[in-house]
Amino acid sequence: MSKKITVLIMQGLLALLPISLTFYFLVWLVTTIESSLTPFIPEEFYYPGLGLFLGLVILFFVGLAVNAYIVKSLIRLGGELLEKIPVVKTIYGAIQDAVNLININKQQKMQSVVSVKINDSIHLIGFVTSHESAKELFNNDNKLGVYIPLSYQIGGYTLYIDKSQLTPLDISVETAMRIALTGGSVSTAPKKDSQHLEPNQKK
Structure with a gap:
């Protein structure tokens, strides 16, 4: 009986884990962007969610900028610099690989x-x-x-x-x-x- 209960608990955990982790990551991402950009917004203009909106606007303009030749060159040079620094190049390489895997279909x-x-x-x-x-x-x-x-x-x-x-x-x-x-x-x-x-x- 106890074994069956354990199996059912594990099945419930495995069923909820992907959804829970995805939800947790989204909440963490939203709250991190909001809290990071809120200090740059004058208090009299701030309302909940404005930091997130500002973050999306910044990402939009960054997306436009990365298509420019000069910005592409600077990003490439920055990446080449990071790849020459011990330890840092390992972390940078792992993150870059992860981004490439996520972005394979779009690119x-x-x-x-x-x-x-x-x-x-x-x-x-x-x-x-x-x-x-x-x-x-x-x-x-x-x-x-x-x-x-x-x-x-x-x-x-x-x-x-x-x-x-x-x-x-x-x-x-x-x-x-x-x-x-x-x-x-x-x-x-x-x-x-x-x-x-x-x-x-x-x-």
């Missing part, structure tokens, strides 16, 4: 989901990241850059693989990333057409 850095054939019985989920760099590095039109993520952590490998070893998978990038990062513990979402590999490479 189209990862162009399609593929199955990478290791042998007849082993396949890995990968993401096509580059057509041109493989050609430049290896002078080979038959190779593609493929990112292989590691499960349960931020990181992975970029492999250059012959197209014959790749099979496009008919799922979205987001779904494939969730499957890869959780060790295959999530189910697939509605299918999405594969892209960016030549039709004769589909099997």
